[in-house]
Amino acid sequence: MKEWLDTISEHCIVFIDAVALAVIVFGTLEVVIGAVRAAIRGASSHELRIIWLKYARWLTAALTFQLAADIIETSITTDWQTIGRVAAIAVIRTFLNFFLDRDLEEIRVRQHSSPPPAEGRR
Numbered sequence: 001m002k003e004w005l006d007t008i009s010e011h012c013i014v015f016i017d018a019v020a021l022a023v024i025v026f027g028t029l030e031v032v033i034g035a036v037r038a039a040i041r042g043a044s045s046h047e048l049r050i051i052w053l054k055y056a057r058w059l060t061a062a063l064t065f066q067l068a069a070d071i072i073e074t075s076i077t078t079d080w081q082t083i084g085r086v087a088a089i090a091v092i093r094t095f096l097n098f099f100l101d102r103d104l105e106e107i108r109v110r111q112h113s114s115p116p117p118a119e120g121r122r
Contacts, residue, residue: 060104
């Protein structure tokens with residue numbers, strides 16, 4: 001039974017990491033295309049901020065998926081060195097996720113408290 005659970009868990013870890021990778025790649029492509037378009041048409045700083053805000057959301061989603069894979073990995077690992085490595089990675093990802101979320105909330109509050117600037121609008 002344990003071997004069966006280990007095998008399923010390992011496949012789930014690979015799948016969840018693949019989803020995280022797809023989210024990062026998709027978000028990166030979206031921001032590159034958006035940044036190029038913004039540069040061509042001379043977008044305002046507010047529009048550029050929105051592009052980066054969307055990217056931060058994609059990264060937050062990817063970090064959440066990676067954290068899920070880390071949690072599964074720690075449940076099937078028996079080697080303390082591996083558990084320590086995975087735990088360190090999970091802590092780093094948690095802090096990254098925390099700070100990204102905090103920055104996103106700060107930007108959201110700032111956007112709702114003041115109207116977007118009219119610079120660069122055509």
